[in-house]
Amino acid sequence: MTATTRVVxxxxxxxxxxxxxEGPAGQCVQLAIEGKVSLFISPSVLDELREVxxxxxxIAKLHLVTERMEDFFETLEIAATLxxxxxEVFSYQRDPDDAxxxxxxxxxxxxxxxxxxxxxxxxxxxxxxxxxxxxxxxPSLRILNPVQFLxxxxxxx
Amino acid sequence: MVLxxxxxxxxxxxxxxxxxxxxxxxxxxAARHLELIAAPPRSLKEISGPISEDFxxxxxxxxxxxxxxxxxxxxxxxxxxxxxxx
Numbered sequence: 001m002t003a004t005t006r007v008v009x010x011x012x013x014x015x016x017x018x019x020x021x022e023g024p025a026g027q028c029v030q031l032a033i034e035g036k037v038s039l040f041i042s043p044s045v046l047d048e049l050r051e052v053x054x055x056x057x058x059i060a061k062l063h064l065v066t067e068r069m070e071d072f073f074e075t076l077e078i079a080a081t082l083x084x085x086x087x088e089v090f091s092y093q094r095d096p097d098d099a100x101x102x103x104x105x106x107x108x109x110x111x112x113x114x115x116x117x118x119x120x121x122x123x124x125x126x127x128x129x130x131x132x133x134x135x136x137x138x139p140s141l142r143i144l145n146p147v148q149f150l151x152x153x154x155x156x157x
Numbered sequence: 158m159v160l161x162x163x164x165x166x167x168x169x170x171x172x173x174x175x176x177x178x179x180x181x182x183x184x185x186x187a188a189r190h191l192e193l194i195a196a197p198p199r200s201l202k203e204i205s206g207p208i209s210e211d212f213x214x215x216x217x218x219x220x221x222x223x224x225x226x227x228x229x230x231x232x233x234x235x236x237x238x239x240x241x242x243x
Contacts (some may be wrong), residue, residue, distance in 0.1 A: 012226040016219070019212040021201035034198040051233050058229050063211040069186045070179075078193050097234045116223045116229075148173050 001156040004035045006110035011048040019062050023144035039080040040108035095119040113143045
C-alpha cells in the first residue's frame with residue numbers, strides 16, 4: 001500500500017479512531033491523516049458521522065466534546081478527498097445504507113473499504129449468499145476490518 | 158502572503174455557510190484551512206485529547222466499543238428511515 005492506495009472508511013471507523021487513537025481504527029485513520037493512504041469521503045459519510053456522534057448515548061459514553069469533534073471533522077475534510085453526486089450502482093437489501101460505502105468506493109476507484117459492520121464484512125464471506133453476487137460484480141473491491149487493513153499495510157511496507 | 162483566488166459560485170456559497178457556522182468571515186475561514194493544509198499532519202491522539210483519555214480510563218475494550226457504536230449506528234439508521242417514511 002502506498003499514498004496512492006485509495007480507501008474508504010465507514011463512519012464508525014472514524015468514531016472508534018477518535019475514542020481510541022492508538023487502536024486499530026485509530027491507526028488506520030492516522031495513516032490517512034499522514035497521507036500514507038488516500039482517503040475518500042462523501043457528504044453522506046460526514047452526515048452519518050455527525051448523526052452518530054450527536055446521539056446522546058454516544059456523547060455520554062465517549063464524553064464527546066464539541067470543540068474536539070469540530071477539530072476532528074476539519075482534519076478529516078483536509079485529509080480526505082470529498083466526492084459527491086456519484087451513481088448508485090450497488091444496492092444492498094440487507095442494510096440499504098451500507099450500499100453508499102460501496103458506491104463511494106466504486107466512484108473513487110478505491111479497492112478497499114474498512115469497516116467493522118457485519119453486514120458489510122459478510123460481503124467478503126463466501127459462505128453468505130449475498131457475497132457471491134457481490135464478488136462476481138466487483139472482484140477487485142475488498143472490505144476489511146481495521147486489524148486486517150493494518151496487517152496488509154504493514155506487510156506491504 | 159496575500160492570495161487572490163477564483164472559485165465557483167457553488168464553492169463560495171458552501172464556504173460562506175461553513176464560515177458562518179464557525180463564526181468567522183470567509184477570508185479567515187479560508188486562510189485557516191490553507192494553513193491547516195500546509196501544516197504537518199496532526200496526531201489523532203492530540204486531536205482526541207480528553208476523549209481518548211476518558212476512553213482509556215473507562216476500561217471498555219475495542220470490541221465492546223465497536224459493538225456499542227454499531228448498535229447506535231443501526232438505531233440511528235432505523236430512526237432516520239422511520240422519519241422519512243413519516
